[in-house]
Amino acid sequence: MRASPLISRAVSLVAIIVVVGLLPWLSGRDAALSLLRARSAEQEPSPETLAAIRRELGLDGGPVPLLGDWLGGVLRGDFGRSWVDGGPVLPLVLSSVSVSLTLMAAALAVTLVLVCVLCAPTLVRGARGSLRGGRGTGAAAAALGALPEFLIATLLLVTLSVWLGWLPPYGWQEPRNLVLPALALGIPAGGILGRLVDDALPAVFAEPWVGLWRSAGCGPGVVARAVLRRALPALIPQFGLVAVGLTGGAVAVETVFAVPGIGRTALGAAESQNLPLLQAAVLALVLLGVLAGTLAGAVRRWMLGPGLRDAALSLPAPDPLPAARAGRLVPAACAAVLAVAIGWGLFLDPLAVDLAARLAGPSWEHPLGTDALGRDVLARAGHGAAATLGVAALVCAASYALSLAMGFLPGVASGTAEIANAVPPVIAGILVAALLGPGTLGASVAVALVSWPVLAAHAAALVSETRAAAHLVAQRAIGSPPAWILTRHVLPAVAGPIARHAVLRLPGVALALASLGFLGLGAQPPAPEWGLTLAESLPYVERAPWAALVPAGMLLLLAALAVSLSTLRRGPGDPA
Template identity: 80%
Template sequence: MTVLPSRERAGVLFSRIGALVVIVAAVGLLPWLSGRDPALSVLRARSAEQEPTSEALDAIRRELGLGAGPLAGLGDWMGGVLRGDFGRSWVNGAEVLPSVLSGLGVSLTLMAAALIVALLLATALCAPTLVRGVRGTLRGTTGTGAPAAALAALPEFLIAAVLLVVLSVWLGWFPPYGWQGAQHLVLPALALGIPAGGILGRLVDDALPPIFGERWVGLWRSSGCTPAVITRAVLRRAMPPVLPQLGLVAVGLTGGAVAVETVFAVPGIGRTALGAAESQDLPLLQASILVLVLLGVVVGGLVGGVRRLMLGPGLRDTALSLPATAGGAPSTLRRAIPAVCAVVMAVVIGWGLLREPLFLDTTARLAAPSGTHPLGTDSLGRDVLARLGHGAAATLGVALLVCVCSYVLALALGFLPGLASGIAETANAVPPVIAGILVAAALGPGTFGASVAVALVSWPPLAAHAAALVQETRAAAHLTAQRAIGSTPMWILTRHILPAVAGPVARHAVLRLPGIALALASLGFLGLGAQPPAPEWGLMLAESLPYVERAPWASLAPAAMLLLLAALAMSLSTTPVRRRHRTSPSPQGNSA
């Protein structure tokens, strides 16, 4: 544990506040960030048939005060927000605040139910480790990490689609859409809570073995302490490092709620924001996004306060991290999972690339799998296998480009750890879906906007890794010797620090590539990414859901590819990253 210097703490606080101000300002400037005339957007939102004459546009500018310019408009909007006035809808003229509060109440109910599901699932995942640890039979690491990682890798929109097909359409256990009673809460809560429970379960399960290996646990056990007392003490010891991640999980529920509410037609704040973005109702969109961002900030602050209380006054100013776990050699199954997933995906993609993805056969609409169409056809008669193959470029190719951009940005910001950490924490409070809605409102929906949105929120983990490696490398003894013999700062940077940082962060970025692809697919699923007729996997899943009862294969094919991608992300995330440590500098001064 190390104490952060006061200047660094001030830098983190300043960057955190600055990043929040930038996000709020971006929300306030949405009418002008798109480059389109806000008055024209209002006119189109109210009536698509009305002619955009200069008189009509001037009347709207006078009505809404849009003629004063972006800075004055931002000031007026922020002043209204401080007074509790979020303006009126551009579509129907109604006040925005009641709609936002109504949607917020629904979303909070859904997120609370999802959090209960997540905690129950995390408890079930950690229970075997906890029982063996209390009995003193725990040996090394546990085996629940892989199932937890598998659940954590599944995106909410994919779980929602699978639950809709299996539990609602096929089995008929729960209603597919609506928000009329408790039975409508089950499937959305499961879709949101399963990935969150997987994340929490894996974190706690990884943290427990080192704690049970500490000497005080054996002392308490030998002195006759009951299992309940030991369990409470171990959980209290494990919780402070996990609590910040619990805050991120709770924040992530706000982004996942957008997709889940869309699938199940839940009238929450996320679906309200998405509908406002699609209809260009910017006042309603501004209020919805602002509420979602502030909700994330408030949750993060509350979790931080609880963590400080649990740590006590002696440790409040220290950087306490998750206990390190012993990394064993990967098992044969763990090595086989990514290979099998990659081979299956390569076969499907290669086979599909040999076929025509845009050919329409209206006589074979929603046809079942056959020799002519191995995976069937969609609602327009297009071959599903061909669209899966050609959709790999839109899903995986764009993800690779986003990953490279995030890597370069993280590498640059890693040399400014005080500045980067606060920005990274604030960026973590904006899930990809929320960023996608903001970018779509400014740039319009499309592949470029989705790529920008995912890139904006995918660099923080890489930047945190780079910053830690930079600090570690700068403090190495051989660099002190290099400075003592007169090596220039540029020599040290290019021959020691950059080689020590670039390689591990690059491997980290590769591990995150499937997750980035899933984030892009989620935006495509919501209509914020690639647009029809592009064969993008998330978009294919969204287009096939209305016909799921008649042609389930059209939904299951893209869902299966996304599941393989999630399995690949899971297997890579559980692969230990090996690092080499130098004990002395090489004769040429190159760092390993």
């Protein structure tokens, strides 16, 4: 059993490496034609020229020799040459990785500081023996954790750089350039981990040994350190998952702030179809994620020590989204504001261009102003709901159907789910864009590929629980056919809770799609998709901040709706 996570991680890594190595063969585009265009746009793409390039790239021998040649080069430290400038890929990747590692280290420091701030009240009250009832940081931590990195980066850029002028908006020339990107990456990660730690501490403070230590005269500081030592090992894997998420979030953050990191390098390579650079950059991102997970496992074993490693299963297992209690006012208010804005915008034309009204401020004619082409911002926000929420609903429906099928095949699903969990949505989007090209279809496929494992795990647990029920044991004992038990008992018991779980994840899927649109991997112009609209408005943020704040506000309301829905009271069988 101990080897199974290591085997799953190895299988996941091998699968991703194979996909990356076969990108030139899997891509629907002619790699020889792409390289020819990169070398000389004027040269005629004759059959002889293209055939010579295919022989040079090894594309004429099929996928297996292509993969073998690429892996052999990687093992020798040769990642090939760029199709754009002809230079070696490895020095550029190493330079980009060093920048990203610096940014991720700073973001991790922000994360740890935020975790300490969010958990300090619970830890202090628990150490003094005055912890009663719920904690006040759960909602705040959940709200911070639900905000996507590209949205936080945009808001920080507008407020701290454009409006207040405290920090530089772009570049990587001085230490001040590190502040805003580190905050954008570290705030959501700190929110997630802060909520996990905050929810784990009360259970440990309630254990009998804590009372014995207090009775023996141990001070609050000693008790607090012991409680942390007890609670943190079970949370370390979640720290690893958050660190993996930093590799995906870095793509958007580096794009917003023009940071020359590996994420921005991968995105640029995907846009220019520079496949050797894309292969090396994606491989570097994946290896960073695997390294983070491996380090998290090593830290956990070190914290447990040799005496507790065999008893690791007795530690409290955290829920990635712990349940909280909330009323219905917040989701109702968010839904109402979204409905009013969307309904109002649907009556306006999102594609009407008025160059005379470019970057105009709010007025009676344009209630929320216009963008760089004179298009009404409110109209694009309203019509963008169909492109954002409509596609998200289709992705959730596909994930729901796949998770139901996989829930009945846990052995088959486990390895596939491990692969899906190892790839952040942005990296999946880059890979899919390299294969299918950027667009709504590619973004939908990318998000669907990484959104079903959580639903499938929930379905598998419900299937196992339902099949073990006493009344089904009795049904089998009296000879009821398996198909009848499946369709009349097991499937109805599983379908409802999984459907409600899928609906709860709808806002999160919409935010993931918006992040791909923001990066140019999703919907393409002139579609009014929220992420794309936000990206189009950023170059003019100093002259017309409202054009960026409107789609950002819509996404912010969507994130608030996701948080409030996740904290509503749940029915039996629903995810915590």
